Amino acid sequence: MRIVFLNSLEKQEDGAVSDGAQVWIGEDEGIWRMGWNEITGSEEQETVWYEGGSWSEMLHVYRHRLVVKMGEGYRPVIEGIWDEREEFHGRGMAAQKLICYSEQHGNEGLYNELCVWRRKKAAADRKAPYMIASNRLLKLISVFRPRTVEELLQLPGLGESKATEYGPDLLEMVQAQGEERPGDFPLDWVEREIDEDVFRTWMYKQKEAKFRLEMEKFSLRRMVLESLAQGLDLEGICNRTGLERREAVELLELLEKDGYTTDAVVQLEIQNMPKEQQSAVWKAFEELGDHFLKPVLQRVYDQEAIEGGGVEQLYEKLRLIRISYRRQKENAPKAG
Template sequence: MNVIFLTTLEKKTAEDRVRTAILTVAEQKGEWQVSWSEAPEEGKVRQSSWYEGRSWEEMMSQFRQNLRSKQSEGFRFLIDAVSADPLELFGGKYIQSLILQYYSEQISHDELYEQLKAWRREQSAKEGKSPFIVASNKLLKMVSAFIPHTAAELAQLPGFGENKLKLYGEAMLGITRQFPRESEFPLTWVEHVIHRTDFAVWLQRQKEEKRQADQQKQETKLRLLQGVSEGVDITHLMKQTSLKRREVVTWVEELDGEGYDMGPLLEAELKTVSQDEIEQALDAFAKLGDRYLKPVLEAIVRPAEMKSKDLDRTYEWLRLLRLRFRKQKSLDIVEAG
C-alpha cells in the first residue's frame, strides 16, 4: 500500500478540548482508497471509508465532497509539510512549474497535442534520439494547454531553456500558431484558478510516482549492467528487462554517457553489419558530424534502396556505431593533446 496523501485535522470542542482526525489517500495496484479516522474525546477511534475504486476523478470528487463536509463541522488542517498550502511551503520557480504541469493535465488541447507528438516522432527519427529526449510528454502537454504563439511565450514554459528553444522553437511555433487560444501570457494567473487541496493531493501523487519510477529505473539499470558484463546481446537484454529493442539502445547510449563500458556489446552487435557499411558510415560521421543520423543514413543508403532497406535496423546500428566513433574521437583528442 502506497500512501499518497496523509494529513491531520483538528476540531475544537467544548471546554477547549480537541478532536483529532487523520485523512489518508492510498494506492495499491491501481486501486485508490480514501479513509477518515476520527478520535472522539472518549472511546475508540472511528474509521470510515470515503472511496474505494480505480477512478482518479471519482476519488477526487469524493475526497472534496467529504472534506468540505468535515470542514463545515469545524475540522481544520494542522500546519505541517503535507497539509499546508504548497504554494506557501515551496514558492519560487519550482512550485510554479508544478502548477503549470498540473493545470495543463486538466485542459490540454488534444488535437494540438497529437500534432506535437507527430512532429516529435519525425524529429527524433531525424536526430536518431529517443522522442522523450527531444521533448517530454509533460512539455508537450503544457505547450498544447497554453498554446504559445511567440518564442518569448514559449520560453515561459518550464523545460524550455535557451538551447531547446533554439533547436525546436520555430518548428513547434509553426504548429501552435495554427490554433487559437483563450488564455493569456504571462501565466501568473494559473495559481489563482487551481483548487489548492486537489493540487496538494496531486503533488503527493507525483512524488510517489517519481519514487516508484526511480526505483524501477535503478533495477533496470542493474539488470542491463549485469547483462552487458555477462556478454549478452540486445535480444537477451530485452528478455531480461522487458524493454523494447529501441528502449534498450537508448539505455545503452545513456550508460555509455555515464562512463560504463559498452564496448563488448557494441562489438557484438556491429558484427552483423558488413565492414564496407561500417567504413562508409564512419567516413560520413567524419565529414557530416555525428549529431544527426539522417544525413549519415542518406550518405550510405541509395534512394532506390530506401523502401526495401530495414531503416529501423540501420538507424539502430548507426546509433551504436556513433558511440564507438565518439569514444575514438575523444581518445584521439586526448592523445593529440
Template sequence: MQLIFLSTLECRSADGTSATAQVSITEHQGAFRVLWAGETQDGKGEQEAWFEGPAWKEMLQAYREGLWQKRLAGYYPLVDTSLQTSGEGAKSREQLMLQFYAEIHHNPELFQELRKWRRQQAQKESKSAYFVATNRMLHMVTAFLPHTMEELRQIPGFGKRKAEAYGSEILAVTAGKERFGDFPLHWVYGEVDQGQFEVWLVRQLKSKEELEEQRERMRRLVLEGAEAGLTLKELAETTGQPRRELVLLLEELDQQGYNMEPIIAAELTGMEMDKLDAAGKLFTKHGPRFLKPVLQEWYTVEELEGQDLNNLYEKLRLLRMRLNHAMTAVGAEQPHSEDMAPEEEEALEEEAG
C-alpha cells in the same frame, strides 16, 4: 526513547469538519519504530505501528509507504515536509496547482488540434515533439486560453524563447475562445480543492518515484547484459523492453562512462567492413548530431527498399557510440545524441509530455 521525527497532518471532510493525526519516528536501543496516531471518523483514537526493527532503510520505506496511503486518503501535513519536494524539484506549489486545474478543465478538442500542430512543428525542426511543448503545457493552454503573447508567457513552460518561436501559431488556435477566468491566473488557486490537489500531488510523486525505481532496475539489467556481451534481441528478451528504448538507454549509459562496447560488438557482428568504414566517414562529413543525412548516403534508395529502417538507425546509433570513444581518445568534441531523426520522433510522439 529518542524522538527522531514528528509531523502533524489534517484531513478535511466535505461537511467542513477535520481530523488530525501524527506520524512519528522514534529510536530505542538501536531499534526504530514508526507510529501513526490519529482519529477515526467517529472521533475515537487509533494507532498503527508501520514499522519496528533495526533496519534504517526498511524503516524509511515503511514510513514513506504508510504516508503515501494516508495522503491518498486525504491527509496532508500542516507544515510541508520533504515528501513534496522530493519529486518536483524547483516547481512551486502554485505551478503544480495550475497543472492540476488544467488536467481537469482543459478543452479536449483544442488539445487534439494543438497536438497535431506540435507533431507537424517537430517534424519541421527535426526534433522530438516534447521539445516543442509537453502535454501539460498544451493542457494549460487549452484550459486558460491565452489571447496575447504576454498571457501566453504566464503559462509555466512558455518562456521568452518558446513564446517567440511558437506564440503566433498557438494564439491563432485560442483566439476568440471564451474562457472562464482572466489573466493573471491567481484566481485558479481559489478554485482548487485542496484535498483533491493533495491526492493528485501524491499520485504524481508516487508515479515518478516508481518510474525512477523501474529505470534503476533496468539500468542494472542492461549493465549486466553489456558485461555478458548480449545482443539487443537478447537484452529485449531479458528486460521485456522495446529495442528502441534499450538503444536510448545504452547511449545514456555510454555518455556516463560505462563500457557498452561488448553490446556494440555483438550487435554489429557480421556487418560488412566497407559499410562500417563508410558510416565512419559519413559521420565525419555530416557530423554526429543527426542520423538522417548519414543514412541517406550510407545506403542508396534502391538498397533501402525492403530494409528495416529502425534496425539501420539502431546500428547508426551504436556506431556513433563507437565513434564517440575514438573522438574522446584524440580529444575531439563528442557527438550529441539527444536529437533524433524524424522517423524516430514519430515513435516517441505518444510519449510526449
C-alpha cells in the same frame, strides 16, 4: 542494524491526529534496509520498502514510496525530508495553484467540448492533439472561462502564437456556454481560495508520478547493466527488459555517456557486418560528424539498400558503431 536516518510523520483528519508513522533507513555490513512503521492505536506494523546493496536504488524507492504516503496526508513532524519552503513557496507556485484549483473544480461539460474541438483541429492540421493544447490547458480554460485574449494569456501553458491562432475558437466556445465563472481575472484570488493542505497533497501526487517514472528508468538501467555483465546480446537485453531494440540501443548510448562500457554487446551485434562497411561508416562519421545519422546512411549505402525494407536495421548498425566511434573520440589524446 545501525539506524542512520529516522523521521516521524503524522496524519491529520478533521484537525486531529489520527495516525502516526516513522520512516527509517538502516545499514548492516554494506546492506541497506529502509522501511515504514505505521502506528494505529496501540498497534505497530512494519513494512520493509527496500533491502539491498545499492544506495542510489534505495533513494529512488525512498522518494517514491514516501511521496505516496505524503499524498495520503502524512506530514513530517520534523522538516527535512525535502526543502518544503522552496517546494511550496518558490517560483512557479502560482501557476501550480491555478492547475490544482482547476482539477479540484472541474467543468466536465465544457472540458469535453474543448477536447472534441482539439481532436478535430489536430486532424485538420495534421498535428498531434498535444501540439494544439494540453489537457491541463483545456481544463484551465473550462474552469476559469477567459473572455478575452488578454485573459487567455494569463493561463499557464499558452503563448501568444497559439493564443492568436486558436484564441478566437476557444473564446467562442467559452462564451457559447454562458455559465458564470468562479472569479474574475486576474486570478490572484485563487491563492486565497485554495486550501494549503489540499494543495500540498496535490503536489505530492504530482511528485509520485515523477518519482515512479524515475524509479522505473533506474530499474531498467540496472537490468541492462546486469545483462551486460552476463554477456547478453541485444535480443537478450530486450527479452529481459521488455524494451524495443531501438529503445535498448538508445539506453546503451546513455550508459556510455555515463561512463559505462558497452563494447561487448556492440561487437556482438556488428560481428557479421562486413569489415569494409564498418570502415565506411567510421570514415563517414569522421567526415560528416556523428550528430545526424541520415547523411551517414546516405553516404555508406545506395538507394536500393536503403529502400530494401531494412532501413531500421541499417540505422541500428550505425547507432552501434557510433557508440564505439564516440568512445574512441572521447579517449583520443588532445592536441597540445
